[in-house]
Amino acid sequence: MQNINRRQFLTQSAAVSTAATILPRYAVGQSSPSEKLNLAVIGCTNRGGNIGSEAIKNSLTHCVALCDVVPSRAEGLKKKMGGRCDDAIVFEDFREMLSKMGDKIDACTIGVPDHAHFPIAMLAMSMGIHVYVEKPLAHTFEECELLMAAEKKYKVKCQMGNQGHSSGQRLQFQSWVEAGIIKNVRRVDACMNKGRRWHPWGDIKEFPPAEKMPEGMNWDVWAGTAPKHPYNSKYDPGNWRGWYDYGNGAFGDWGPHTLDTVHRFLKLGLPHEIRAEKIEKPNDLIYPHGTTIAFDFAQRGPDMPEMTINWYDGTHNRPPSSHDVKIPSCGKAIFSDDLTFVGGTHSASLSIVGGERQDDVKDSLPKSSASETSTNHMDNFLRAAAGLDPYCNSSFAITGPLTQVFMLGCIAQRLGEDLEFDTETKQITNSVRANELLKGHAPRPGWEAYYELA
Known part of the structure; x- marks a missing residue:
């Protein structure tokens, strides 16, 4: 074209x-x-x-x-x-x-x-x-x-x-919040402890040299709004996730599957502080090999006090709570005042594994059949597009703020800095460079107009 x-x-x-x-x-x-x-x-x-x-x-x-x-x-x-x-x-x-x-x-x-x-x-x-x-x-x-x-x-x-987010897991979490089973959450430890594509690359000092592209590839369209480096197999297929210019690391890959219900039904919105507590093998071009990033959220209501999400990625960077609570290598532990929950990702359901109220609530958990309540995510989208369902389960209004939490985490990973975020103005107030990264790089010439369509 x-x-x-x-x-x-x-x-x-x-x-x-x-x-x-x-x-x-x-x-x-x-x-x-x-x-x-x-x-x-x-x-x-x-x-x-x-x-x-x-x-x-x-x-x-x-x-x-x-x-x-x-x-x-x-x-x-x-x-x-x-x-x-x-x-x-x-x-x-x-x-x-x-x-x-x-x-x-x-x-x-x-x-x-x-x-x-x-x-x-x-x-x-x-x-x-x-x-x-x-x-x-x-x-x-x-x-x-x-x-x-x-x-x-x-x-x-x-x-x-x-x-x-179209599964019974989403509906379970929602019903447990509405029934008062999940309330007064103070801390969530979430982790992604599998190896990533960029881990074997070592300490990258510069962008890789040009390689022969797959036959017929339109590399200009692949680069799109982003910087256009010479083709290399360390970008495509699949390896783009490890580069700051193209991907969002482990956050973008696993965060939406791990923390979606926590974010939505605990009404977290955006954090006011993001802390880079551990950066393993920092790099100017690719994501670190392991990080611990903490997100602090303000109180949202009487049963939703101030709380922190601690994110752990890296093959050996396990949450300290995993010593006492068995958290999957990709999953989460949720700590309220009197109950502890453990769950995985995607459609994996939550389990109550501890806390003072454990015996009191086990017989009063909301009962629902997954076959009656869950649906297929793609089918939900297509039915909504056809006018047969009233809404999409993961509309952008829901998943936009969720993704923005991960984008803030990616900036903390990249800079290795603690960030103060104004949730009203949506600006990072203690770092000019970090605030610039909310927008990222300027779009390549010829690709600017997409940013004016909203």
Whole structure:
């Protein structure tokens, strides 16, 4: 696709944003849609291919487009689908796809590196397209802020891909809070103690040299708004997560699956202090090998006092509470005044493992059947896009502030500094450099206009 200038981009975006206020094709409460949702899958390999194939298989969709910066990956997904999307048109540039087919696409999945979530989602939303964005929501604090504003402005259905938030685990946590089982929480210890892709790289001193790209790769689109370094396999496929320029480390990968219910139902909002208590092998280019980051939250109500989340990543960086409480290598322990809970990630349920009230509450726990209460995350998104469900379980209004907590943690990991955060102005007040990182690097020339669509 030939690059359009900023004036052309904003003119086109203004036109489609008007169309975005039109009511969706299917009215809420309609028993069955007369037509299927026209689906586009953006990112066709690894996690993007997984969520894309799930959407393609759904009875509510007809896949009309596949997009990947390596077109052969899109063709590979098409073959795997066994005839479900044989007529889908393949693109290597999401801008070209939306320029040519935006008026024919109702919903899209976005399963690409963290840094590329924002421009794709923002452009699609501005065209009235419902979006499913794999976690984390975006790459910077500001991008989350803009995506939340765009969700409200364009009135589209938006889902972040933390799949456990449509499971019985979410409903269990919510019901336990509402029943007063979970209350007066003072501390949460959460951990991710598996090895990461960047751990074997050692002490990176500079960006890696150029390597031969996969045949047909559009590296300019892959880089998107981010700095464009020469292609190297330490970026793609999958290795982008370890670089500050492209990923959000262990926080972005596991935080949305571990702390989503804690954040939502304890009404945490944003922390007023973020403390870098341990940084193992700090580096200017890639995430550390292990960190302990603490987040302090203010009181939110009579049963929600001041509390701290302690995050531990690194293969040997275990929470001290794990000596007394058995916490999974990816999971959490929740400490209230008189109960202790342990849980894993995704759809793993909570267990009560200690505390003065343990015997008192064990017979009064809310009873619910997972089969009656949980749903499939992708199905929830597509039903909401079709007007058959009233809302997405992980809308951007819910997952934007959650992701922003992790973005603040990433800044503390990167700088190894304690940060003071003003939750009203949403500014870091004790470090100019840290405050600049709320926005991150300036977008590359030609990619600035996406930040003006909200």
